[in-house]
Amino acid sequence: MGPLTGIRVVELEGIGPGPFCGMLLADMGADVILIDRVQDAQLGLERERRNDTMFRGRRSLTLDLKSPDGIAAALAIAERADALIEGFRPGVLERLGLGPDVLLARNPRLVIGRMTGWGQDGPMAPRAGHDIDYIALAGVLHAIGRAGEAPVPPLNLVGDFGGGGLLLAFGIACALLEARVSGQGQVVDAAMVEGAGLLTTMLWGMRAAGHWRDERGVNALDTGAPWYDSYATRDGKHYAIGAIEPKFYAELVAGLGLDPATLPDPHDRARWPELRARFAAAFATRTRDEWDAQFATRDACAAPVLSLAEAARHPHARARKAHIEVAGVVQPAPAPRLSRTPGRVRGAPPERGQGGGEALRDWGFDTATIARLRKLGAGWRDPD
Numbered sequence: 001m002g003p004l005t006g007i008r009v010v011e012l013e014g015i016g017p018g019p020f021c022g023m024l025l026a027d028m029g030a031d032v033i034l035i036d037r038v039q040d041a042q043l044g045l046e047r048e049r050r051n052d053t054m055f056r057g058r059r060s061l062t063l064d065l066k067s068p069d070g071i072a073a074a075l076a077i078a079e080r081a082d083a084l085i086e087g088f089r090p091g092v093l094e095r096l097g098l099g100p101d102v103l104l105a106r107n108p109r110l111v112i113g114r115m116t117g118w119g120q121d122g123p124m125a126p127r128a129g130h131d132i133d134y135i136a137l138a139g140v141l142h143a144i145g146r147a148g149e150a151p152v153p154p155l156n157l158v159g160d161f162g163g164g165g166l167l168l169a170f171g172i173a174c175a176l177l178e179a180r181v182s183g184q185g186q187v188v189d190a191a192m193v194e195g196a197g198l199l200t201t202m203l204w205g206m207r208a209a210g211h212w213r214d215e216r217g218v219n220a221l222d223t224g225a226p227w228y229d230s231y232a233t234r235d236g237k238h239y240a241i242g243a244i245e246p247k248f249y250a251e252l253v254a255g256l257g258l259d260p261a262t263l264p265d266p267h268d269r270a271r272w273p274e275l276r277a278r279f280a281a282a283f284a285t286r287t288r289d290e291w292d293a294q295f296a297t298r299d300a301c302a303a304p305v306l307s308l309a310e311a312a313r314h315p316h317a318r319a320r321k322a323h324i325e326v327a328g329v330v331q332p333a334p335a336p337r338l339s340r341t342p343g344r345v346r347g348a349p350p351e352r353g354q355g356g357g358e359a360l361r362d363w364g365f366d367t368a369t370i371a372r373l374r375k376l377g378a379g380w381r382d383p384d
Helices: 016-027 069-078 090-095 100-106 131-137 157-182 192-198 203-206 246-255 268-283 288-295 308-313 315-320 356-362 367-375
Strands: 008-012 031-036 059-062 083-086 111-116 186-191 228-232 238-242 301-305 323-326 330-333
Touching: 008 016, 008 069, 016 031, 016 111, 016 157, 016 192, 016 367, 059 186, 059 301, 069 100, 069 367, 100 192, 100 288, 111 315, 131 192, 131 246, 157 186, 157 192, 186 192, 228 268, 238 323, 246 308, 288 367, 308 315
Parallel strands: 008 031, 008 083, 031 059, 083 111, 111 186
Antiparallel strands: 228 238, 238 301, 323 330
């Protein structure tokens, strides 16, 4: 039983950071009812539901939130929830008749988690966007890439997930803890542009101290430093090094078979290109896996650059059971690990309406109320 067992969450169907937040809560034991659209709304990257891994661990109801009956059903369900997750543009929930004022009037203890790119207010709040836009405005994208080259989007990990869904889950957990004391719910306004910016907090301190320049690819952590980068190996793969501290740097140099007396000072920025060339030449002499064997007994902060498939097969990942298989789909296991109340995946991503009737019964709705909800358009698949 996870640490959030007993917490009831309503999640309005969305994409990206909203489902990721719901997954995090469900993995930790929360009972999450996913309110699906009646029909697939073609939200973008379509796939079979079992492959929509971020929806794992839920049960589903279908509702038409554009109908008065659908809204009435949603309100009835939200009355019994501890938290609600939504990812519409600002104002949409209010226009549907499910705004915070309405929800909190019906359920004063409800925590309302709102996921947007730009936030609930401000001049850019109404605008559309995606991860790349939010991290661009936050100053994050500018910092990622090599000197003299265009910025490199870090997939959609920083805006959608790190600065989005993870931040929202943290905010919801904080508000749930506070509600236990105050008896009052509140709104969690999670904006990806701010969450992405928050992830750069350390860099702001380094910049103030004169240790970080806004120029891309010239700093210690952005591929500027030759001892914090990845290098091509003889087989066309790559090996990553992060030998920042002197003792790790010494192990790196020894592992590469280089004489430190013949190398430039690692902190002489003017000679970084020369040092980089020496490292590159050394790494090119062996395959990635040969270098991995070489560094297996050295504390050099070095690791092979693995593909997703390779990562799941790595001995360390296997030993830690870092990946699981759900409905035939390999995916990361719940994290972090709690010693007494660990998280787990309750089940595969539900098809639309799968398990909804069972969820309503578990939430304490009686037979007559469930029948009324069904007349209001709440759909689920029988048998559950």
